[in-house]
Amino acid sequence: MAFDPNNLMKDRITDIGPPKYDKHFPPVIKENFGKWKYHEILEPGVLMHVSESGAEVYSVRIGSARLISVDYIREVCNMADKYSGGHLRWTTRNNIEFLVSDKSKLQPLLADLRSQGSWFPIGGTGNCITNIVHTQGWAHCHTPAIDASGVVKAVMDELYGYFGSHKLPAQIRIALACCLNMCGAVHCSDIAILGVHRKPPFVEHDRVQNVCEIPLVIAACPTAAIKPKKVGDLKSIEINNDRCMFCGNCYTMCPALPLADGEGDGIAIWVGGKVSNVISAPMFSKLAVPFIPNEPPRWPTTVKTIKKIVEAYADGARRYERIGEWTKRIGWERFFEKTGLEFGHEHIDDYRLAMTTWRTTTQFKF
Amino acid sequence: MALKHATPMLDELDKGPWPSFVSDVKRMAAKGNRMCEDWLGLMEMSFRDKEGHWKHGGIVGVLGYGGGVIGRYCDRPDLFPSVAHFHTIRVNQPASKYYDTKVLRRLCDLWEARGSGLTNMHGSTGDIVLLGTTTDQLEPIFYELTHEFEMDLGGSGSNMRTPESCLGMSRCEWSCINTQDIIYDLTQEFQDALHRPMFPYKFKFKASGCPMDCVAAIARSDCSIIGTWRDQIRTDQAAVKAYVGGELVPHGGAGGKRTSFDIKAEVIDLCPTQCMEYDGKSLKIYDEDCVRCMHCIRVMPRALRPGLDRGATILVGAKAPILDGAQLSSVVIPFIKMESPYTEFKGFVEKMWDWWMEEGKNRERLGETIQRLSLREFLKVCELQPDPRMVNTPRFNPYIFYDPAAVPGGWEHDGAAFRQRHQA
Numbered sequence: 001m002a003f004d005p006n007n008l009m010k011d012r013i014t015d016i017g018p019p020k021y022d023k024h025f026p027p028v029i030k031e032n033f034g035k036w037k038y039h040e041i042l043e044p045g046v047l048m049h050v051s052e053s054g055a056e057v058y059s060v061r062i063g064s065a066r067l068i069s070v071d072y073i074r075e076v077c078n079m080a081d082k083y084s085g086g087h088l089r090w091t092t093r094n095n096i097e098f099l100v101s102d103k104s105k106l107q108p109l110l111a112d113l114r115s116q117g118s119w120f121p122i123g124g125t126g127n128c129i130t131n132i133v134h135t136q137g138w139a140h141c142h143t144p145a146i147d148a149s150g151v152v153k154a155v156m157d158e159l160y161g162y163f164g165s166h167k168l169p170a171q172i173r174i175a176l177a178c179c180l181n182m183c184g185a186v187h188c189s190d191i192a193i194l195g196v197h198r199k200p201p202f203v204e205h206d207r208v209q210n211v212c213e214i215p216l217v218i219a220a221c222p223t224a225a226i227k228p229k230k231v232g233d234l235k236s237i238e239i240n241n242d243r244c245m246f247c248g249n250c251y252t253m254c255p256a257l258p259l260a261d262g263e264g265d266g267i268a269i270w271v272g273g274k275v276s277n278v279i280s281a282p283m284f285s286k287l288a289v290p291f292i293p294n295e296p297p298r299w300p301t302t303v304k305t306i307k308k309i310v311e312a313y314a315d316g317a318r319r320y321e322r323i324g325e326w327t328k329r330i331g332w333e334r335f336f337e338k339t340g341l342e343f344g345h346e347h348i349d350d351y352r353l354a355m356t357t358w359r360t361t362t363q364f365k366f
Numbered sequence: 367m368a369l370k371h372a373t374p375m376l377d378e379l380d381k382g383p384w385p386s387f388v389s390d391v392k393r394m395a396a397k398g399n400r401m402c403e404d405w406l407g408l409m410e411m412s413f414r415d416k417e418g419h420w421k422h423g424g425i426v427g428v429l430g431y432g433g434g435v436i437g438r439y440c441d442r443p444d445l446f447p448s449v450a451h452f453h454t455i456r457v458n459q460p461a462s463k464y465y466d467t468k469v470l471r472r473l474c475d476l477w478e479a480r481g482s483g484l485t486n487m488h489g490s491t492g493d494i495v496l497l498g499t500t501t502d503q504l505e506p507i508f509y510e511l512t513h514e515f516e517m518d519l520g521g522s523g524s525n526m527r528t529p530e531s532c533l534g535m536s537r538c539e540w541s542c543i544n545t546q547d548i549i550y551d552l553t554q555e556f557q558d559a560l561h562r563p564m565f566p567y568k569f570k571f572k573a574s575g576c577p578m579d580c581v582a583a584i585a586r587s588d589c590s591i592i593g594t595w596r597d598q599i600r601t602d603q604a605a606v607k608a609y610v611g612g613e614l615v616p617h618g619g620a621g622g623k624r625t626s627f628d629i630k631a632e633v634i635d636l637c638p639t640q641c642m643e644y645d646g647k648s649l650k651i652y653d654e655d656c657v658r659c660m661h662c663i664r665v666m667p668r669a670l671r672p673g674l675d676r677g678a679t680i681l682v683g684a685k686a687p688i689l690d691g692a693q694l695s696s697v698v699i700p701f702i703k704m705e706s707p708y709t710e711f712k713g714f715v716e717k718m719w720d721w722w723m724e725e726g727k728n729r730e731r732l733g734e735t736i737q738r739l740s741l742r743e744f745l746k747v748c749e750l751q752p753d754p755r756m757v758n759t760p761r762f763n764p765y766i767f768y769d770p771a772a773v774p775g776g777w778e779h780d781g782a783a784f785r786q787r788h789q790a
Contacts (some may be wrong), residue, residue: 003509008429013555016422021461021536021546029536036539038668041619049537057537065387067497069394069402070474070483088470089462090487091583092532099537110378113559118383126620138412139405140438140454140497142420147412149387150379157382166622182686184490188585188694216728222689249689255422275585277577279661281693282584287497295414297378319621320636320661350640352442352691357401 026087028057028101044164045122046110058100060084060109063121063131063156063163067139067149069158070256076322079120083109093131093173095124116288123164127171129310130163132156134176135184138193143248144178145195146266146294154298155193169317169326173274173311177354180247190323191306192270192285200244212254216329220253245351266303267292271309271335272324283324283365286332288339290346305341331365369395375414401498403480411442424454426501428508430524430571432563434506434519451484451500455507456520458553458560462533462547463488469515476515491570492530493520521568524729526559529571532580532759540663541575542593542676543704548573551708556715566726566735576672583684583695588732589715590681590695593703595673600688605669606649618667619736620773633662633721650766667722677703680711682718682734682744693733698745700755714748721747740769742767 006009022030032051039049047059064072074216076096080088083105084098091097100106113120124130132155135141137148155174160166175186176193179301186192208214217237225243239250239257251257269292273285288309292301309323316338317326327335331350336343369392379388394402412419424437443450458597473494477483482498489495499507509518520528529552532538534545552571553560559569572583573591583590608614612625616632629649634642641655642662649669651662663670680702682697702711718732721744726735736744745752754760770776 003506004776005551008505011513012429012509014430015516015561016516016518017513017554017557017560018458018518018550019460019469019516021464021550022464024460024464025536026464026466029464034535035542036535036537037616038539040615040667043619043623049539059537063385064487065385065390066486066488067387067391068485068487069390070478070485071394072390073470073485073487077470080467086467088465088467089533090465092492092530094487096487117376121383121385126617127622133490136486138409138418138420140452141419142422142438144418150376150413153379153382153384153386153388155385160383164765166620171620177686180686181688185582185586185686187692188582219727220689220729249686251422260417265416273585275579275582276660277579277584278659278664279636282579284692284694290505294416296416297375319632320665346401 024087026057026099026101028055029087029099031055040127044128044166045125046106047125054342055193056101056103058103058106059097060100060113060122061091061095061097061108061124062113063124064094064096064234065146065149065153066131066134076120079109079112083112091124091125091131091132093139095131111115112218118160121160121163126166127168128162128164128166129172129174130161132176133184134172135178135182137178140176143251143260144195145260146267147180147296148176148178148184150296151193151267151299151302154300154303155306158303159310162310169319170322172313172323174306180239181252185282186270188273188275189280189285190271190273190327191309192273193302194268194270195265196291197246197248197259197261197265198266198291199258199259199261200239200241200246201237201248201251203239204256205231205234207256208237208254209235211256215272216249217254220249222247226250249264262294266294266341267299269302269305269309272322272327274322274324279320280322280325280328285324286327287347288335288341290344308341309339333365367755370403370622371410373406373410376410391484399478399483400448401452401468402484404448405452405482405484405498408442408446408449411445426504428504428519431519431561433522433525435560436522437778438498438651449482449498453501453504455481455496455499455504456489456522456528457496457511458518458520458528459488459492459494459530461529461531461553462551463492463535464536464538473515476507476510480510489520491520493528501730518557518699521560522562524565524567525561525569525572526565526637527568528558528560529553529573530581531573534573534575539667540578540672541571542595542662542672543575543678544592544706545573545575545591547706548591548704548708551706552712552715555712559719565723567729567731569719569722569732573678575698577658578664584681585684585694586686587684587695589718590684591678591711593676593704594679594701595676596701597673597675599633599656599673600671601649601651602669603648605783606644606666607647608667609666610644612664614668617665617771630773633665636661642759680714683731685731685733685735689729690734690737693737695733696741697753697756698734698741698748698750698754714750717748718744718764740767748784 093318175189178195229238269289270285385702426437486495531545572587680699684695
């Protein structure tokens, strides 16, 4: 049975879904499924899980880029073959874990990883800044306002010392989305890096009727800023720029409405979101900095701003307090004071449900 | 060795301690991978222009599927011909991403031969993302995946997207449900919805084993399945004492190797419902007041464990901002047993989807449809009973949409009789 390009239906297999989850389990995971009793982080990046049966598995976690080549994957496979019986997994935050069941291989694995400089950084556990989850950016996306991999690399270089340590009051989860579509859903992160546009789309009247469904474009605008317009013989649309809030949804529906612009686009920073239900309920991230210009290749202002937020938090938060819980306790007036960030009209919500965010009490701090 | 394109800006990202994607891709280019060479050139141009260079969309795919492949074309094929076509293939990952090296190496060989050799491990939704190939390679790759790897494509477009779970019972002592089995079962059950667009917009399932929610189900999935329990936290009083006495490392070592531990400040006082007491001898938990936030359990993992009457809380409607603003999921089923074959849960899913497919507008996520047509309507069509656990607070406006059936005489007035009682 070989592939026959002239007969795609021959022996065709479809709808089989993914391999069953336990297909690639290491034996220790298979044998102790559902029987784990407790775990301990032995040192940053090294977890020990102990089963009711007494079995132990050591997971060694390393940071990785999300964008990786087959050669990188092969390198990681070499390490797994050598030390973890050929077994490994990826975490939801693009870290890699080697699952070691033979304790005598743990120290040699750590030593080998360390011997390769920082190519395989060990960490990402406990009260750390773990890997940044992110989107495609300029690497592969058609609607980005910023790059993703490049910004992440620059930020993680600066925060590197927090990846392999447990010195923060609690964990900081950072996420990046290169436009408001947020295919990386960054809206509940301790720190979110978001690509934003600031110029309304321009209308390519000669293309609109050929490449767009005009009623769908009009319906796509959340502020009803788009209406149909005849330009000579061409069916097109016009945009009320004063109503545009730069979501880019119309461009998603119509490629003849580009809004990307090297000078218009940049980065907004958001803080204080969380997903876990631990102590406090999940929270959205809130605006800290509305706009920082795009500064490839190393985005120095963005990096500096994030560092400033992290340091103010590390300095002021109590043990177990996430950034959102810290800001809630000290108040936003104190947050802007302690971080030295400016508060402006952009921070005051004027979209739907805006009034739920306005201060309706005389309780605040001078 | 000089590469095809000079990349002075990208070269700056060879520097610094964090693993560099630029260094990684450069070595692929250095061994003659033309797609990687031109991809680097295109990235350099984007860095210089501060604008991306991929064209809008493009519909490509494999026969019989409406998703799983994202068409991508660069907007300067004149300069970078090897990435003129650079489509993405999403491959459905095994739940929670365990691999053996044999399958990974074979996947690498396939992708190096038939694509760019660049990947994302993994995409935001969980798929293995193979970045960059040409249209003529799609069917051969699909054939090999299904025949040689027993793998299939993931979701894209207005489909059920590839469901995802935390690692659950495979390596976590807190998981109250078998998240991996739930996700595998749902993925298999709803293959048609995953591969063939039938919804108003995307639909995501995510399952986390406990309220810590390691896959961010509550923020990122239209239907969030979060493990929980209804009975008592299991307590080992001797281990509590061992923590207090400094014999065990608190927080499982997450805050460092310290042994100094103040149970009052670190556990009792931080409990969100103040449902715990410690008298120096034993820990008392008033479980009826516990909201299962997991804090005490994570700080003293060898002393406290989730209860045994386990199931899931089902929440719906989370999404990123586009279009009506970001939403977190809201509770619609406070507790449901989640045991294979998940018949009751699947019955709920069918009712939810029938309603959303009927009522949802084009590109409207479930959470937005519920916001537009009300949670009450959603509960009605899904045959769920209202419960105080579904709200943070009862409404504080008086505008109730009453059902005429609930009012004696319905909405009819006897106008003549009214006017006999009241002169106009």
